[in-house]
Amino acid sequence: MITNEQTKKKYYQAMLEKDSNYDGIFFAGITTTGIFCHATCPARKPKYENCAFYETAEEALLSGFRPCKRCRPLSYPKELSPVVQQIVSLVEENPDKRWKDADFERLGIHAATARRQFKKKYGMTFVQYARARRMGIALKEIKAGEKVIHAQIDSGYESSSGFNDAFFKIMGHSPNKSRESINLYGNWIDTKLGPMLSIADENFLYLLEFVDRRGLEREIERLRQKLNAAIIPGKTVISEKIEAELKVYFQTGLAKFETPYQLIGSDFQKSVWKELLKIEKGKTSTYKELAEKLGNPKAMRAVGNANGANQLAIIIPCHRVVQSDGTIGGYGGGVERKRWLLNHEKNG
Structure with missing residues (x-):
């Protein structure tokens, strides 16, 4: 996410003027609607304080925004090919789906062709795109925490249960009831260098990462499986402690962190x-x-x-x-x- 105030104001002015020179240079996430657009979107312009700016579509997706249906930011600068257009639409219909080669075959699409066209179009693979959409939904839920009211979230789902399902499919369903399981809590932390995700219980911190780190989804899944845990949005005393320590670290520096943690590895x-x-x-x-x-x-x-x-x-x-x-x-x-x-x- 772009944090420089001068750059943000420049991009906002470009949005107001619908300056085509900035199409593809940045993407604007609109916090009041949950969508992201490119510079020349014809829709009514939001207030400056309701905008977040990103250099790539993947960053916007990871932050929980979905593509605007009016300006179609993922279509810039050329029209989408029929293949890419079809699978983008299918991802939006079912963002939590994990795609396999057999899924492409059922659509009459060669998987390698879809991947090649996606990479050429967006600079990221289809797997990255689908992952970013899933992670964005999950992280948006975490950011909202316990205050979220699903009926008020304009997330493109027909029901709040669909949004819930998408979260739990990425962060983990309740573990096998035949085994002892635990709950871990995911908390969104805003920092100078972008948002971070903490995962903790009442006693220890298990994960602290920048939300746009590549491979974060795999890290979460490994953690969930190793601890046989369900990961849900919320805070614990450990979450609050690391959030407070990070605030000090980024403001004045911190020589040593005191938050208790567990190392999960060989x-x-x-x-x-x-x-x-x-x-x-x-x-x-x-x-x-x-x-x-x-x-x-x-x-x-x-x-x-x-x-x-x-x-x-x-x-x-x-x-x-x-x-x-x-x-x-x-x-x-x-x-x-x-x-x-x-x-x-x-x-x-």
Whole structure:
């Protein structure tokens, strides 16, 4: 999501003027209607405070917005092919559906053709598109928390139960009744670097991630299965504690987080994460140095994989690991976020 006020005002002015030079440059999410549009949408313009701006359609989808039926932002800059138009419509009819090759075959569409056309059109695969739509619905529910009134949500469903079903199909139905199960609570946290998702119970934090992180859906599903848990919207004392600590972290800096958490991973992954915790605020380490500290200098790739599997962003400071040549390297939350976090910790 775009947070720079100057840029947001520029984009809002472009919307008011229906400036075609900005079509495809940004997408505007309208919080009062739950839809997103491109710059030249002919619909009545919302107030500035009711707009959120995104660089990509995928970001808008992940934030819970659905495509405007009037300006069709997913059709820009060319008309959709019949194949893409058909499957976009089907996703909107049933956003929670997990598509398989057999589903395309039943429609008389070759799966590879659909994927190729989608990638060319949107810069993301069909799987990414469908996932973003499902995740957006689930995260929108979490953001609303217990205050949500389904009948008032303009989500494109014929009934509130349809919206509920979409949430539980992505966040997890109630676990098998024959086994002991737990409830985990998902909470939406707005930060300077974009919204984050926490998943916790009354005792521990299990996940903290930026909501647009690629692979978040898989992380949630692995967590749900390992703990045999149902994940529902809501807050616990742990959710509130990490939210308060993040507020301090982003404002003035925080040397150490005190929120209790549980590490869910292999013994090797846990050993890597514990080494990450030893990297002091304002400093960095390399994959090679971490491997050496673990007694296996050749395990740099395995260390990198464990680093990427970290489910507690910022708390377990995987962003403090850089390449041996000093370059910043990758980061699940995005390289620009990593650069900001390092500068923030160095100067804070």
